[in-house]
Amino acid sequence: MTTTGIRLHAPAPGWSIAADVVVVGSGVAGLTAALRCEAAGLRTVVVTKARLDDGSTRWAQGGIAAALGEGDTPEQHLDDTLVAGAGLCDENAVRLLVTEGPDAVRRLIETGARFDESSEGDLELTREGGHHRRRIAHAGGDATGAEISRALVEAVRARGMRTVENALVLDLLTDAEGRTAGVTLHVMGEGQHDGVGAVHAPAVVLATGGMGQVFSATTNPSVSTGDGVALALRAGAEVSDLEFVQFHPTVLFLGPDAEGQQPLVSEAVRGEGAHLIDADGVRFMVGQHELAELAPRDIVAKGITRRMLEQDAEHMYLDARHFGAEMWEHRFPTILAACRAHGIDPVTDPIPVAPAAHYASGGVRTDSHGRTTVPGLYACGEVACTGVHGANRLASNSLLEGLVYAERIAADIAANGLHARVPQPVTHPEIPEHPLQTPEARFTIQRIMTGGAGVLRSAGSLAKAADQLQRLHTDAREALAEHGKTAEAGVDTWEATNLLCVARVLVAAALLREETRGCHWREDRPERDDAAWRRHIVVTLNPDRTLAVHTTDTTDFPTTLPPQAPQEQ
Numbered sequence: 155m156t157t158t159g160i161r162l163h164a165p166a167p168g169w170s171i172a173a174d175v176v177v178v179g180s181g182v183a184g185l186t187a188a189l190r191c192e193a194a195g196l197r198t199v200v201v202t203k204a205r206l207d208d209g210s211t212r213w214a215q216g217g218i219a220a221a222l223g224e225g226d227t228p229e230q231h232l233d234d235t236l237v238a239g240a241g242l243c244d245e246n247a248v249r250l251l252v253t254e255g256p257d258a259v260r261r262l263i264e265t266g267a268r269f270d271e272s273s274e275g276d277l278e279l280t281r282e283g284g285h286h287r288r289r290i291a292h293a294g295g296d297a298t299g300a301e302i303s304r305a306l307v308e309a310v311r312a313r314g315m316r317t318v319e320n321a322l323v324l325d326l327l328t329d330a331e332g333r334t335a336g337v338t339l340h341v342m343g344e345g346q347h348d349g350v351g352a353v354h355a356p357a358v359v360l361a362t363g364g365m366g367q368v369f370s371a372t373t374n375p376s377v378s379t380g381d382g383v384a385l386a387l388r389a390g391a392e393v394s395d396l397e398f399v400q401f402h403p404t405v406l407f408l409g410p411d412a413e414g415q416q417p418l419v420s421e422a423v424r425g426e427g428a429h430l431i432d433a434d435g436v437r438f439m440v441g442q443h444e445l446a447e448l449a450p451r452d453i454v455a456k457g458i459t460r461r462m463l464e465q466d467a468e469h470m471y472l473d474a475r476h477f478g479a480e481m482w483e484h485r486f487p488t489i490l491a492a493c494r495a496h497g498i499d500p501v502t503d504p505i506p507v508a509p510a511a512h513y514a515s516g517g518v519r520t521d522s523h524g525r526t527t528v529p530g531l532y533a534c535g536e537v538a539c540t541g542v543h544g545a546n547r548l549a550s551n552s553l554l555e556g557l558v559y560a561e562r563i564a565a566d567i568a569a570n571g572l573h574a575r576v577p578q579p580v581t582h583p584e585i586p587e588h589p590l591q592t593p594e595a596r597f598t599i600q601r602i603m604t605g606g607a608g609v610l611r612s613a614g615s616l617a618k619a620a621d622q623l624q625r626l627h628t629d630a631r632e633a634l635a636e637h638g639k640t641a642e643a644g645v646d647t648w649e650a651t652n653l654l655c656v657a658r659v660l661v662a663a664a665l666l667r668e669e670t671r672g673c674h675w676r677e678d679r680p681e682r683d684d685a686a687w688r689r690h691i692v693v694t695l696n697p698d699r700t701l702a703v704h705t706t707d708t709t710d711f712p713t714t715l716p717p718q719a720p721q722e723q
Contacts, residue, residue: 157328157332157389157390157528158387158388158389158390158695158696158697159697160388160588160695160697160699161324161325161338161388161587161588162324162325162388162587162588162590162643162648162651163587163588163589163590163640163643164324164325164338164340164350164587164643164648165349165350165643166350167338167350167351167352168348168349168350168351169347169349169351169352170351170352170353170354171199171316171318171351171352171353171354172197172353172354172355173197173198173199173316173336173353173354173355174191174196174197174198174355174356174357174567175188175191175196175197175198175199175355175357175358175359175567176198176199176200176201176336176337176353176355176357176358176359177191177198177199177200177201177359177361178201178202178323178337178358178359178360178361178362178382179201179202179203179359179360179361179362179363179382179535179537180200180202180205180206180207180208180307180317180361181211181212181303181361181363181535181536181556182211182299182302182303182306182535182553182556182557182560183361183534183535183536183555183556183557183559183560184200184202184359184361184362184534184535184560185200185206185303185306185307185309185310186262186306186556186557186560186561186564187359187361187532187534187560187561187563187564188200188310188315188359189265189306189309189310189313189315190560190561190563190564190565191359191564191567191568192313192315193564194564194565194567194568195568196567196568198315198316199315199316199317199318199353199355200310200315200316200317200318201317201318201321201323201337201339201353202317202318202319202320202321203320203321203322203323203362203377203381204319204320204375204377205319205320206307206310206311206317206319207303207304207307208375208377211299211302211303211553211556212299212300212303216280216282216290216292216296216298216420216421216422216425216549216550217280217282217290217291217292217293217298217422217550217553218259218262218290218291218292218298218302218550218553218554218557219231219255219282219285219289219290219291219548219549219550219551219553219554220252220255220256220258220259220289220291220554221252221255221256221289222256222259222277222279222289222291223277223279223287223288223289225287226287226288226289228249228252228253228255228256229252230286230287231252231255231289232245232248232249232252233286234284234285234286234548235248235251235252235542235548235551236248236544237284237450238284238450238451238543238544238546238547238548238549238672239542239543239544239545239546239547239548239672240452240544240545240546240671240672240682241544241545241671241682241684241688241709242395242398242544242545242671242672242688242690242709243541243542243543243544244540244541244542244544244709244710244711246522246541247522247540247541247542248541248542250522250558250562251542251551251554251555251558251559254558254561254562255554255557255558258554258557258558258561259291259554259557261561262302262305262557265305265306265309266305266308266309267293267301267302267304267305267306268293268301268305269291269292269293269298269301270291270292270293270294270295277291278291278292279291280292280422280425280426281425281448282421282422282424282425282448282549282550283421283424283425283445283447283448283449283450283451283454283549284445284448284449284450284451284548284549285448285548285549285550290422290425290549290550292422294487294488295484295485295486295487295488296420296422296485296486296487296488296489297487297488298553299553302553318339318341318347318353320341320342320343321339321340321341321342322339322340322342322381322645322648322649323337323338323339323362323381323382323385324337324338324339324340324350324385324648325337325338325385325388325389326358326385326386326388326389326528326531327352327354327577327579328389328528328579328580329577329578329579329580330578330580331529332390332528332529333356333528333529333530333575333577334355334356334357334358334528334529334530334531334577335354335355335356335530335577335578335579335580336352336353336354336355336356336358336577336579337352337353337355337358337385338350338351338352339351339352339353340645340648342645352579354577354579355577356530356575356576356577357530357532357567358530358531358532359524359532359533359534359560359563359567360382360385360386360518360526360531360532360533360534360537360538361382361533361534361535361537361556361560362381362382362383362385362535362537363377363378363382363535363536363537364378364380364513364514364536364537365378365379365380365383365514365653365656366378366511366512366513366514367379367380367414367596367600367649367653368380368511368599368600368603368653368656368657368660369399369510369511369600369603369604369608370413370414370597370600370601370603370604371405371412371413371414371416371510371511371604372414372415372416372510372511372512373402373405373415373416373417373418373510373511373512374415374511374512375415376414376415379649379652379653380652380653380655380656381648381649381652382517382518382533382537383396383517383518383537383652383655383656383659384651384652384655384656385652386518386526386528386531386533386537387655387659387693387694387695388588388655388695389528389531390527390528390694390695391518391519391526391527391528391531391694392518392519392526392527392692392693392694393516393517393518393519393539393659393692393693393694394516394517394519394539394690394691394692394693394711395515395516395517395539395544395545395663395690395691396514396516396517396656396659396660396663396691396693397516397660397663397664397667397674397691398514398515398516398543398544398545398546398672398673398674399511399512399513399514399515399660399673400451400452400455400511400512400513400514400515400546400547400673401451401455401509401510401511401512401608401609401673402418402421402451402455402509402510402511402512402513403421403430403451403454403455403457403458403507403509404418404419404420404421404423404424404430404454404472404505404507404509405417405418405419405507405508405509405510405512406418406419406492406493406496406498406505406506406507407468407469407506407507407508408496410468413597413600416510417489417492417493417496418489418512419472419489419493419505419507420486420489421448421451421549421550422486423472423474423486423489424447424448424472425448426474426477426481426485427474427476427477428447428472428473428474428477429447429472429473429474430447430454430457430458430470430471430472430473430507431470431471431472431473431504432461432465432467432470432471433465433467433471435473438457438461438470439454439457442457443457450546450548450549451512451546451547451549451673452545452546452672452673452675455509455609455673456609456675458470458507458508458509459509459609459610462508468508469506469507469508470506470507470508471504471505471506471507472500472504472505472507473504473505474500474505475500475501475502475503475504477500477501478501479501482500482501493505509609511608513536513547513552514536514537515539515543515544515545515546515547515672515673516539516663517533517536517537517538517539518533518537518538518539519538519539519692519711519714520532520533520534520538520539520540520559520714521711521713521714522540522562523562523563523565523566524538524540524559524560524562524563524566525566525714526714527714532563532566532567534555534556534559534560534563535552535555535556535559535560536552536556538559540555540559541711542555543555544672545671545672545673545674546672546673587640588651588699589630589631589633589634589640589641589651590630590640590641590642590643590647590648590650590651591626591630591641591647591650591651591653591654592641592647592650593641593646593647593650594650595626595650595653595654596646596649596650596653598626599623599626599650599653599654599657600653602619602622602623602657603619603657603660603661605619606618606619606622606661607619607657607660607661607664609675610675610677611664611674611675611676611677612676612677612678613665613668613676613678613679614678616661616664616665617665619657619661620658620661620662620665623654623657623658623661624658626654627654627658627699631699655695658701659693659701662693662701662703663691663693663703664676666691666703666705667687667691668683668686668687669681669682669683669686669687670682671687688708688709689705689706689707689708689709690705690706690709690711691703691704691705691706692704692705692706
């Protein structure tokens with residue numbers, strides 16, 4: 155294993171913590187991995203970019219999918235997942251998800267998560283897009299993520315686990331053989347340490363969430379800047395399928411100039427019978443798919459976008475006036491409050507909606523135990539590409555994937571004795587530090603990506619985006635090489651630099667994939683091409699900071715590296 159040696163421009167660590175495992179992220183994946191590692195007797199440190207309960211998990215409205223209802227089976231759940239994934243799912247990975255999922259949800263309930271129940275005391279299950287059965291467990295009506303986050307955070311605090319909040323992770327530390335040796339991080343504001351420090355650990359679990367902030371409008375919180383994917387690329391890991399960004403079909407439309415995190419209108423609203431209509435009241439999804447408004451998300455997002463283009467409209471509408479006030483207040487109180495806060499009352503008015511960036515189906519490539527191609531580095535949750543989602547994530551599979559694969563990671567770390575190795579980090583002084591982008595570059599990147607790599611893409615739009623992103627990258631490199639200047643190190647510049655890194659990878663993959671598949675929609679290549687493109691695109695970062703892009707020979711991923719046995723000290 156050869157690392158790139160690339161690291162962000164940052165001060166040297168001024169303090170350090172020793173651990174067996176460091177988990178980066180505090181969503182369902184990160185906290186589940188941390189709790190399981192701690193239960194196995196491993197010294198575990200959780201590092202999170204904001205507070206423990208501020209990740210993407212808390213924003214999940216719809217629920218968690220698992221075959222828990224009467225008559226439902228893992229096989230049916232598998233079938234729905236494979237259909238949504240448009241031919242690129244790893245069937246073995248999906249089978250692990252759906253067979254281990256029900257018990258993982260039961261363990262989550264044992265941890266303290268309280269899901270909505272029927273009057274008979276059974277789990278109250280709903281449907282979402284792409285599911286042929288009611289199998290979505292939810293909490294607080296439409297506050298499932300918040301409840302899961304609450305339960306896991308309380309469990310972590312009850313264990314007295316060491317946590318470092320308000321900390322942006324910068325780079326992976328490695329030893330002389332290229333094995334994981336921990337991470338560097340910068341603690342902001344009211345964190346436990348000031349400035350840049352390090353956690354030395356032979357096992358690192360990336361659970362950093364998504365990269366939705368690479369687009370102007372997204373459902374993701376402001377912290378979702380692709381930090382985990384960028385860190386993994388600099389460490390030499392493989393990233394796959396980053397072109398498959400799911401745009402949620404029904405995001406509250408706040409105007410054409412709205413930027414940043416936008417309110418989500420959960421798919422569960424359609425699951426309970428809401429209809430998509432245009433300004434004339436026509437249900438335009440009827441006849442486009444057997445499930446109409448409950449088709450997989452890529453199909454609904456495309457249907458909305460097509461209708462917007464046909465009518466030169468900025469948005470469509472979601473009509474749930476027939477629910478009545480009581481159902482809105484009981485079943486969807488969070489969405490009701492968000493709509494009313496923006497001057498829209500869904501009890502009496504249709505909700506203006508438009509697609510916005512929501513979920514990255516690709517990410518850091520892993521095997522069935524969450525192992526990446528860097529020894530000792532694991533990934534789970536949205537930052538990872540396990541093969542479960544393929545070209546398009548099935549609704550509410552994300553929380554389940556984070557849960558199941560986090561448990562598998564903890565079991566693998568404990569079983570393979572990684573903690574027995576004492577990490578010896580080394581530096582790579584011969585490779586200059588990575589130049590930083592200015593804080594303003596964040597908005598430039600978002601506009602480039604929204605214009606060229608959004609819901610609707612083409613060779614022309616992607617080539618233009620690639621050129622613009624390359625110019626940002628080249629200008630920063632030249633300024634550092636010729637004048638020794640780079641943007642001042644800080645959270646804003648590190649985030650902008652990470653966003654540029656993931657944006658370049660996403661556009662490179664989207665430009666290479668000359669077909670329409672799942673949530674990757676090429677208007678110049680409108681058909682799915684299984685003969686040429688039923689395969690994965692894998693990207694790595696070269697030591698000279700160029701991208702190495704290749705396709706797999708089949709739908710199967712090559713194996714990742716085997717676990718490293720502990721060496722005698």
